[in-house]
Amino acid sequence: MGVLTSKAAPVSGPSSIATPWTPTVSSVVSKVETEHWKSFDYIIVGGGPAGCVLASRLSEDRTVSVLLVEAGKSHEGNLFSRIPLAWNKLLKSDADWNYDTAPQETIHGRTVYWPRGKILGGTSSINAMIYHQCPPDDFDAWERRGATGWGYANLKHYFEKALQDGPRKSKVPLLAPVCAAVLKAAEALGLPIVNDFDTEGTLGAGPFAAAVHRAERSSAAVAYLSKEVRSRPNLTVVVSTFTERILFTEDLDGVPRAIGVQLSTGPLARRFAVRAKREVILCSGVVGSPQLLQLSGIGDASQLEQLGIPVVRDLPSVGCGLLDHFSAGTLVLRAKPGCTWDHLTQNPLYAALAMMKWLFFGRGPMASLSAQIGIFTKLHDPSLPYGPTPLPIKDLTSGPNAPDLEFMVFPVAVINYGLGFPRLGNYGISVGAVLLKPASTGTVSIRSSSVYDHPNIDPRYFEDESDLKALVRGTRFILHLARTAPLSSALDLRNLSTAPQDPDFYWPGDADPDKVSDEELEAWVKTHATSALHPTSSARMGTDLTTSAVDLRLRVHGVRSLRVVDASVFPDQVSGHPCVPVIAIAERAADLVKSDFLASQLARS
Numbered sequence: 001m002g003v004l005t006s007k008a009a010p011v012s013g014p015s016s017i018a019t020p021w022t023p024t025v026s027s028v029v030s031k032v033e034t035e036h037w038k039s040f041d042y043i044i045v046g047g048g049p050a051g052c053v054l055a056s057r058l059s060e061d062r063t064v065s066v067l068l069v070e071a072g073k074s075h076e077g078n079l080f081s082r083i084p085l086a087w088n089k090l091l092k093s094d095a096d097w098n099y100d101t102a103p104q105e106t107i108h109g110r111t112v113y114w115p116r117g118k119i120l121g122g123t124s125s126i127n128a129m130i131y132h133q134c135p136p137d138d139f140d141a142w143e144r145r146g147a148t149g150w151g152y153a154n155l156k157h158y159f160e161k162a163l164q165d166g167p168r169k170s171k172v173p174l175l176a177p178v179c180a181a182v183l184k185a186a187e188a189l190g191l192p193i194v195n196d197f198d199t200e201g202t203l204g205a206g207p208f209a210a211a212v213h214r215a216e217r218s219s220a221a222v223a224y225l226s227k228e229v230r231s232r233p234n235l236t237v238v239v240s241t242f243t244e245r246i247l248f249t250e251d252l253d254g255v256p257r258a259i260g261v262q263l264s265t266g267p268l269a270r271r272f273a274v275r276a277k278r279e280v281i282l283c284s285g286v287v288g289s290p291q292l293l294q295l296s297g298i299g300d301a302s303q304l305e306q307l308g309i310p311v312v313r314d315l316p317s318v319g320c321g322l323l324d325h326f327s328a329g330t331l332v333l334r335a336k337p338g339c340t341w342d343h344l345t346q347n348p349l350y351a352a353l354a355m356m357k358w359l360f361f362g363r364g365p366m367a368s369l370s371a372q373i374g375i376f377t378k379l380h381d382p383s384l385p386y387g388p389t390p391l392p393i394k395d396l397t398s399g400p401n402a403p404d405l406e407f408m409v410f411p412v413a414v415i416n417y418g419l420g421f422p423r424l425g426n427y428g429i430s431v432g433a434v435l436l437k438p439a440s441t442g443t444v445s446i447r448s449s450s451v452y453d454h455p456n457i458d459p460r461y462f463e464d465e466s467d468l469k470a471l472v473r474g475t476r477f478i479l480h481l482a483r484t485a486p487l488s489s490a491l492d493l494r495n496l497s498t499a500p501q502d503p504d505f506y507w508p509g510d511a512d513p514d515k516v517s518d519e520e521l522e523a524w525v526k527t528h529a530t531s532a533l534h535p536t537s538s539a540r541m542g543t544d545l546t547t548s549a550v551d552l553r554l555r556v557h558g559v560r561s562l563r564v565v566d567a568s569v570f571p572d573q574v575s576g577h578p579c580v581p582v583i584a585i586a587e588r589a590a591d592l593v594k595s596d597f598l599a600s601q602l603a604r605s
């Protein structure tokens, strides 16, 4: 186990920050027992974007002690995490929790790969670095649905803070030649060209902004846990340490109070306990936070009892309401040689040259994004070519200026998130149609009482058929876009009216959009649909205990001194990329934590 501390202390074990402990079956312990434990004012569980923000902000007050516990390793020293274009190398590495969903009946029983960052910086240290605040309409819709205080008027200040102190936002450093043709084709279809989705509005087509600074990934860990921040004597950052569960005492009125956490380095390793004098704050992400709540006895009582977990608080909403951005799958459009970046994936010489350019000059394609162009549309926009078939699809957009469909354009032919590439001589661009406002909701639920067993992730993709229809519509839009000048001249498409006999890499890119049937597109989507990797809302904020796990100050319902701050508290999906919204929410949460402590002090005096 490594401990990154202030005084650049050498790596040490948990004994330096926690107390050896023999776990009991129940997570409720006696107060007396906790009094000899090592302690901090705040314990933050999970060093993802939200955890990094909170660790940094809460330790600004040098009289407050903060412990940040991360299961993964430090981001420092992970070369692939630094090189923007190499993010695919982090997938299925030790920096990835490497989850899979439960088999999804609606897509032929397939499971879907769910990478999540297991590293300081969390998923912001392994993600695709697209910087997007998401449309203000998203947050206003949250407020309309009852999340008072979380509308854009309040969050604007925190987005500005995030922009100033968080991951650096830059223009996408280098665009592949084909990108200009993609943008012109989108414009020809009537879409506005947007140079900055955050300031000019999300609807339209434009280059993504990048969380890249000086040719390197600018993650939440890089931004918020700089050496200067880590050298604060009141902040301790522990890596390679699993939080196994939250520990509670009982107040005189019988209400459970989070008093600390149980830590270890693995299923067979020694256990430790550490006390939180003020609060435990879960920032363990959309899988980790509901998992830890359930492991600690907060969740659906009947499910917990079946697993032998003593119930601390019956709260069936924990783990429910999961929403993911589902993608139709990566559609590869055959391109003419010379306008894409396929040479980088297929020719080791070009790849080596690009690496050298990055290493020695901090320039070139390795400093750029892999998804370079974004196109955001509304499914119900009658001016766009989604047809010919009119389809009944739910309109779940957040407001007039928010999309419900996104097309991410990669200037290269990829297979499975770039875990694979086609053989030499295949050129293409890859476009994924992503449903931003799904109607289907799912669950995260533990399978056992051990944090080391992956929970059951069941997004229930396409449970609402509207979601499937929407992605069929999105796929047909891509076929029309591909046949629009000047993109059509950069591509090398056939116009097939039906699928070829043998499975073909370029199908349905080669399909004639006016002739291919909905059934054929639907069949392709069901076989290829995959996660766009933006799950949210598995421990939602709200005031209704049947649908939310935390209140509007992000405190877990029915217990004291415990909050959740991460993507799991989103009351609804955002119609864009969620990392910066998570950071803005954490910025506001830091203010809530500070002001709640002050209020409690005032109440006592």
Ligand SMILES: Cc1cc2nc3c(=O)[nH]c(=O)nc-3n(C[C@H](O)[C@H](O)[C@H](O)COP(=O)(O)OP(=O)(O)OC[C@H]3O[C@@H](n4cnc5c(N)ncnc54)[C@H](O)[C@@H]3O)c2cc1C
Pocket (backbone or CB within 6 Å): 045, 046, 047, 048, 049, 050, 051, 069, 070, 071, 072, 114, 115, 116, 117, 118, 119, 120, 121, 122, 123, 124, 126, 127, 128, 129, 130, 131, 132, 241, 242, 243, 244, 283, 284, 285, 286, 288, 289, 292, 451, 533, 534, 535, 565, 566, 567, 568, 577, 578, 579, 580, 582
């Ligand atoms: C491959 C990929 C690409 C993406 N690309 C983009 C993009 O380009 N732009 C964008 O905006 N979003 C992107 N996202 C999504 C975005 O990164 C996430 O939504 C965001 O990071 C979520 O932040 P979080 O704080 O909620 O959780 P996470 O980032 O998941 O952080 C949770 C942290 O908690 C730790 N943890 C969990 N359980 C425990 C435990 N028991 N003990 C200790 N620590 C624990 C984890 O290791 C992790 O560090 C992408 C996601 C993926 C997977």
